[in-house]
Amino acid sequence: MKIGKVGLGVMMVVLMMMLNLSTCSAWFGNKRKSGRNSILPGEAMSSRPSLMNHAAGSSIVFPIYGNVYPVGFYNVTLNIGQPPRPYFLDVDTGSELTWLQCDAPCSQCSETPHPLYKPSNDFIPCKDPLCASLQPTDDYTCEDPNQCDYEIKYADQYSTLGVLLNDVYLLNFTNGVQLKVRMALGCGYDQIFSPSTYHPLDGILGLGRGKASLISQLNSQGLVRNVMGHCLSSRGGGYIFFGNVYDSSRMSWTPISSIDSGKHYSAGPAELVFGGRKTGVGSLNIIFDTGSSYTYFNSQAYQAMISLVS
Numbered sequence: 001m002k003i004g005k006v007g008l009g010v011m012m013v014v015l016m017m018m019l020n021l022s023t024c025s026a027w028f029g030n031k032r033k034s035g036r037n038s039i040l041p042g043e044a045m046s047s048r049p050s051l052m053n054h055a056a057g058s059s060i061v062f063p064i065y066g067n068v069y070p071v072g073f074y075n076v077t078l079n080i081g082q083p084p085r086p087y088f089l090d091v092d093t094g095s096e097l098t099w100l101q102c103d104a105p106c107s108q109c110s111e112t113p114h115p116l117y118k119p120s121n122d123f124i125p126c127k128d129p130l131c132a133s134l135q136p137t138d139d140y141t142c143e144d145p146n147q148c149d150y151e152i153k154y155a156d157q158y159s160t161l162g163v164l165l166n167d168v169y170l171l172n173f174t175n176g177v178q179l180k181v182r183m184a185l186g187c188g189y190d191q192i193f194s195p196s197t198y199h200p201l202d203g204i205l206g207l208g209r210g211k212a213s214l215i216s217q218l219n220s221q222g223l224v225r226n227v228m229g230h231c232l233s234s235r236g237g238g239y240i241f242f243g244n245v246y247d248s249s250r251m252s253w254t255p256i257s258s259i260d261s262g263k264h265y266s267a268g269p270a271e272l273v274f275g276g277r278k279t280g281v282g283s284l285n286i287i288f289d290t291g292s293s294y295t296y297f298n299s300q301a302y303q304a305m306i307s308l309v310s
């Protein structure tokens with residue numbers, strides 16, 4: 001999904017590169033913030049000392065299923081809840097929150113591959129920083145201080161209303177440790193979609209830059225370094241990792257710009273080059289968005305493209 005804040009007339013969105021070979025990218029986020037560790041007591045399947053090694057030495061890797069065509073999206077399986085149940089999530093570096101279609105009850109949900117998520121009662125309060133991160137303005141109002149309501153609008157007109165809560169994510173680390181980690185999750189109980197945005201998935205895996213994104217939460221709990229990367233094959237499939245760089249021999253590195261102070265990953269102003277030649281179209285703000293199937297241009301770049309191919 002493309003996230004809604006497409007403002008400034010800049011249409012962005014680069015899907016990770018459709019080259020012949022697998023294309024891998026990784027990026028570093030901000031420095032790790034210290035925070036509360038919410039591994040559930042007694043749930044860790046390892047002793048404390050090896051837990052302490054996570055931030056230094058381990059990563060979490062999820063296989064990715066899907067392709068640009070004909071499937072049109074990428075999904076990963078996450079195990080969430082108590083007991084953990086599997087859900088298929090749309091991988092989206094263009095938005096922040098991870099959420100599931102949710103039986104709260106659901107006033108509008110699409111068809112899902114698995115039974116709807118049943119929300120925990122572990123609500124996140126309205127003034128929590130994770131909630132604040134999902135609101136359109138800093139001075140948002142709280143109808144109920146004990147509950148965080150949010151609305152997310154994606155650029156393709158898809159939107160979701162939900163409540164933020166904590167639940168348990170079952171995570172396998174590459175060092176062999178399996179942990180149940182309590183993290184924020186959206187319970188989406190009212191979705192609006194058009195036929196073109198229709199994906200029969202359980203939810204969205206938000207990997208954007210904000211505090212609420214999965215990588216930020218994992219990092220603030222000290223579980224992994226604030227590094228995330230993905231590897232997508234033109235033949236479909238691939239993997240995504242969090243924490244230590246996984247399979248570094250296959251990575252290419254792109255510095256992530258700090259110009260976009262928002263919640264997107266951007267490689268900085270780009271220039272449109274066609275057939276190896278400069279087109280004069282520059283200063284394009286391009287973002288990486290795995291949730292979008294195609295690469296989109298603003299009208300200036302689009303017109304330039306069209307006149308060059310015709």
Ligand SMILES: *[C@@H]1O[C@H](CO)[C@@H](O)[C@H](O)[C@H]1NC(C)=O
Pocket residue numbers: 065071075076077088113200201
């Ligand atoms: C999501 O991925 C799983 C494999 O993990 C696959 O079986 C399923 O068909 C995918 N979902 C959709 C809707 O494509």
Ligand SMILES: *[C@@H]1O[C@H](CO)[C@@H](O)[C@H](O)[C@H]1NC(C)=O
Pocket residue numbers: 078079170171172178
């Ligand atoms: C984690 O690992 C276990 C055993 O190694 C495996 O059965 C399970 O499917 C894995 N779970 C996830 C979420 O990848």
